[in-house]
Each structure stands twice: as C-alpha cells, then as structure tokens.
Amino acid sequence: MDAPTCFRQQLLATIPRLRRYARSLVFDPSQADDLVQTTLERALAHWHQFDQRRDILVWTLSIAHNAFMDERRREKRTVVSDPQDLRDADELQAPAADIGLRLDLVAALAQLSIEQREPLLLVTLEQLSYAECAEVLRIPIGTVMSRISRARSTLRELLDGRRPPSASSRGLRRVV
Amino acid sequence: MTAPAPIDTDLLHAWLDDELPADQRAEVEAWLRDHPEDAARVRLWSADAQALRAHLEPVLAEPVPQRLSQIAWSRAPDTVSNGWRRWAAAALVFVLGGSAGAALTWRLQTLRAPASAAAPGEEGWVRRAAVAHAVYVPEVRHAVEVKAQEEHLSRWLTRRVNVPVKLFDLRAQGFELVGGRLLPDAKGPSAQLMYQAIVPAGASAADTKPVRVTVYLHKPDDDTPAAFRYEQQGTLGMFYWVEGKSEQGGPCGYALVGELPRERLLAMAEAIFRQGDSVPR
Numbered sequence: 232m233d234a235p236t237c238f239r240q241q242l243l244a245t246i247p248r249l250r251r252y253a254r255s256l257v258f259d260p261s262q263a264d265d266l267v268q269t270t271l272e273r274a275l276a277h278w279h280q281f282d283q284r285r286d287i288l289v290w291t292l293s294i295a296h297n298a299f300m301d302e303r304r305r306e307k308r309t310v311v312s313d314p315q316d317l318r319d320a321d322e323l324q325a326p327a328a329d330i331g332l333r334l335d336l337v338a339a340l341a342q343l344s345i346e347q348r349e350p351l352l353l354v355t356l357e358q359l360s361y362a363e364c365a366e367v368l369r370i371p372i373g374t375v376m377s378r379i380s381r382a383r384s385t386l387r388e389l390l391d392g393r394r395p396p397s398a399s400s401r402g403l404r405r406v407v
Numbered sequence: 408m409t410a411p412a413p414i415d416t417d418l419l420h421a422w423l424d425d426e427l428p429a430d431q432r433a434e435v436e437a438w439l440r441d442h443p444e445d446a447a448r449v450r451l452w453s454a455d456a457q458a459l460r461a462h463l464e465p466v467l468a469e470p471v472p473q474r475l476s477q478i479a480w481s482r483a484p485d486t487v488s489n490g491w492r493r494w495a496a497a498a499l500v501f502v503l504g505g506s507a508g509a510a511l512t513w514r515l516q517t518l519r520a521p522a523s524a525a526a527p528g529e530e531g532w533v534r535r536a537a538v539a540h541a542v543y544v545p546e547v548r549h550a551v552e553v554k555a556q557e558e559h560l561s562r563w564l565t566r567r568v569n570v571p572v573k574l575f576d577l578r579a580q581g582f583e584l585v586g587g588r589l590l591p592d593a594k595g596p597s598a599q600l601m602y603q604a605i606v607p608a609g610a611s612a613a614d615t616k617p618v619r620v621t622v623y624l625h626k627p628d629d630d631t632p633a634a635f636r637y638e639q640q641g642t643l644g645m646f647y648w649v650e651g652k653s654e655q656g657g658p659c660g661y662a663l664v665g666e667l668p669r670e671r672l673l674a675m676a677e678a679i680f681r682q683g684d685s686v687p688r
Contacts, residue, residue, distance in 0.1 A: 233482060235638040237669070243479040250475075251466040255459075264472060271478040282634035283646070283673070336458050354424055355456035356463060361426050379424070380417045383452045390455070 234278040241287045242274055248288055248357065249295055255352050256299055258341065266302065270295040289359065293367040296349065303345070339389035347382035350375050414438040419449055423456075532592055533647050536623030536662035539590055539599050540643075544619045551586030551601050560587050564598040570626045570659040572598050575682050580675045581605055582620060590623075597625035620665030620672070622679060627660045635676065642666045646676035650683060659683070 249270055253263035273294050274281075281290055340348060353364040354375075361379075365372045388394035414435055421427050422435040439446040543550055553560045555574065564572035567589055574584055582602040590597050604618035632651035637644065647662035661683075663676045 237637065237639045239479045243476060246471050246475055246479070247467045247469075250469070250471070251463050254466050255463055264475060267475055268478060271475060275478065275481070279636060280634060281636075283637040284635050284677070336455070336462060340459070352459075356459055361421070361424065376417050376421055376426075380420045383420060383455065384416070386455060387448075387451055 234275055238278050238281065239275075242271065242278075242291070245288050245291045246271070249291055252292060252295060252352065252357060253299075255340070255356055256295075256349070258337065266295060266299055269298045269302075273298060286363070288357075289363050289366060292353065292357065292359075293369075296367055335390060339386050342389055343382055343385055347378050347385060350378045351382035351386070354379055414442075414445070419445060420452070423449055423452055532597070532623075532625050532627070532660055533645070533662050535590075535592055535597070536599075536621070536625075536647070537643075537645060537664055539623060540621045540664040543588070543599065543601065544621065550619075552588035554586040555584040557586075564589065564624075567596045568598045568624060568626060569595070570598075570624055571683075572600075572624055573682060574600070575622065575679045577602055577675055577678055578605065580671070580678055582675065585619070592625050594628065595626065597623060599623050618665075618667070620663060620667065620675065623660075623662040623664065625660045627658050629658075632658070633660075635680075637669065637673075639669065644669055644672050646672055648676075648680070650680075 246267065249267045250263065253266040253270075254260060257263045257266060270291060274291050277294075281287065343351065349368060350364055353359045353367060354361065359367065361372050361375045364375045368375070370378075385394065418427070418431070418435055419439075422432060422439075427435065439449065553563065561572055561574050564587055572587070574587075577583070581604055583605050585601040585603050587598055587600045590599055600622040602620050602622070606617075627649050631649065633649035635646060635648045637646050639645070643664065643666050645662060645664045647660070649660045650658060652658050661676075661679060663672060663679065665672055665675075
C-alpha cells in the first residue's frame, strides 16, 4: 500500500521544524535542505513503520539524525578537497542583525562535537524532553543529561573566550 | 538546619530543562538561592538557549521549498496497489452484486480507476476488515450473529478464530457492545465485534441512524507484532495493529473501523490495546 494521505499531511507539517533542526546541524541552507530531503524520502519509504501513537516530529528527527550520521560517515571516507575551498564553502551564513553576537554563538556551536551538539539542540532548540531526545539519538537518558551539561559548559567557555577554538575552527573570527 | 548536599552540575541543567521531580526541583531552587554564582551560570545558559532559538526561529517562517513539499506527495517507494478503501469499495460492490444496484452507483463513481489487480498483500486482512465493516454496519435487524448478552460469545469466537477474543469494554469511550459474528478470512475464520454509540437517556434512538464501529480480529500468518497504523479515506478511519504471542495466546491482528474523528478512534484503539493484556514489542 502507498502512504495514506493523512500520513503525508503529518509529514508535510514537520518540514519547517526539520528544516530548522537541519540548519542548526549543517549550517549551510542548501545542504541543510538536502538533509531534510533525504529525511522525508526515508520517512515516506518507511511510513508503515510509524507508530501512530508516537509523535511524528520525534520520529522524523530520529530519521534526520541517522541520515546526518550516514552523511558524515560517507564524507569521512571520501573527502579529498582543497582546504581553501572547504573554508569558503563553510563560510557561515550571516543573519541580518546583531552580527557580532550571533555569529559568535553559531561559530561556538559549530565547535561543539556532534555528540554534544545534537542533544543540546534537541533540548534547547527543539525543546524535546530528555526522554524524547534519548529516543531520537538512541542513547540512555543519563547520557543525554551529561552531554547537555558538558555542551552548555563548553559553549559558555567558547563564548567567554576561556577555551581556545580548535585548529579546525571555521568562521570563528568576528565579522563585524 | 543542616546544609544541603552540594548540587551536581548535571542537576542544574536538568532543572533548567524542567526535567526534575518536584522534590528535587525544590532542592535545586533552594541551592540556587544560596549560591548566586551558580544562579548566574544558570542564567547565562538560559540566555544562550534563548539566543540560539532567536537565531534559528526565522527558519520556521521561511516558505517551504517546493522540492521538499513535493516529496511528501510523491509515490512512496517500494509499495504497490491502491488504498484499501478503494479496494474495499470495489469489493463491496462485488459482494453485494446486482442486488444493491443503483443505490451503490455513487460508490463506483468514487473509483478513479479499477484497482489494478490489487493483489491482497500482507494487508489483505485489513481490507477484509473494511469490507466486513461496510457490509454489516448498515444492518438493522441482523447486525450481529450473537448478541452481547449471550455469555458464550467470547468463548465461541475464541475457539473458532483461535485468538483470544475479549469483549472489550468501550463504555468509557461512549460505545457499548452490540455483539459479534464469525467471518471467513483467507486462511480461516476471523471475528467481528460491533459497538454502537450509547444514546443518552431521553434522546430518541428510533429516528437517528446508530453510530457504529467494528473491531476485526484475526490470526495473522506469523507472529511478528506490528505497530499501530492509521488510514483514512473520506470519513471512514481505521486503526490496525498486530500483537505478538503472549501468555494469553495470540498472536492477534486487530483492526478498528469507524466513521469517527481520528482522536476518538485512537482513544478506542488504545483502550482495546490496554484491555488486550498482551504486551507488544
């Protein structure tokens, strides 16, 4: 059976939230939408696995997480690029207002390891509970708790200038 | 009064994220009152979270790119056949044949194309549940084979269908059991329980058509549990799932069919699931 209309409507309704989450993971708008595209395709292909008692956003976020991790694994195997190209490609998108502060925040966010960044984003940005976050990332709740704790502390240290950005730093300079 | 135990940093974060039970929350709040430096840290984390949300909030308001919304309407890969409703409607016409005649013509008009050899796949029993619903719900005098009042109903269906047939109590959801019947399915008998909306005392039941839902139970081909699924076409909705083998017996496939809003059907499906006793997954 093909996916029923009501499932498609539910899926459609998750797109804005998926786009926001993807943007906070990969920063570049068009790459972020690529991730959303992969997520939607996978969700549609596996629509029959969705338990209607669950929250479809939590379900699709977990698909987005898996797609993102797959993408990273693929990149690790294949990346052979000019570092300069990479830096240009990674240039962070500057929002219209309050450039100094916000760029710092996003740049600091980009410094966090993915293991710390995802729980922090899911809880503070997507406002999931620790239990839902654990479900999305398939890690124990205790791990969610400690990773969020470390992520917030690290983010603060970076923003306060108490922690030097790592060598692979991208976009951390002020653009004011 | 003794000094409270030092508060772990993880707890401060959990407090900020509103993840603590009341007693722990009170403990952390007391700690924060006495430790302004920790309170300042928590305020900074909170400000960071707000800045993060403010930064990404505009993404929500952006128009969804067409290439994304199109996917939601594209054909799901690796699937075959049309929706069960169309199949059910076609089967209904076939079952009732000429006798229903003109009265059913409008149903035919809802069929966009003949269901192209809709081979009954794994969901065949779900379609049969929809057909059984459509056939028996309009019945006035012979809606059920055995009435709810007869105590052998459950034993009889359990024995014949070979799955534990419980007479689910849906009165909390506003429905009472009318009775049940035995039906032929592809690989043996299945059961249909019919429920009817309880008419409030004083209201005349004679004039209005009763609102009915049916529960279809069948023994699945294998005992793989399957998640709750929902489908809807027009006003007819359906929840179906498969519960795995348990001490009570099983496995058992359930399909709840009715012309009701999804939330009301879900409440009933969950009541049935809870009363079924067997633990899924």
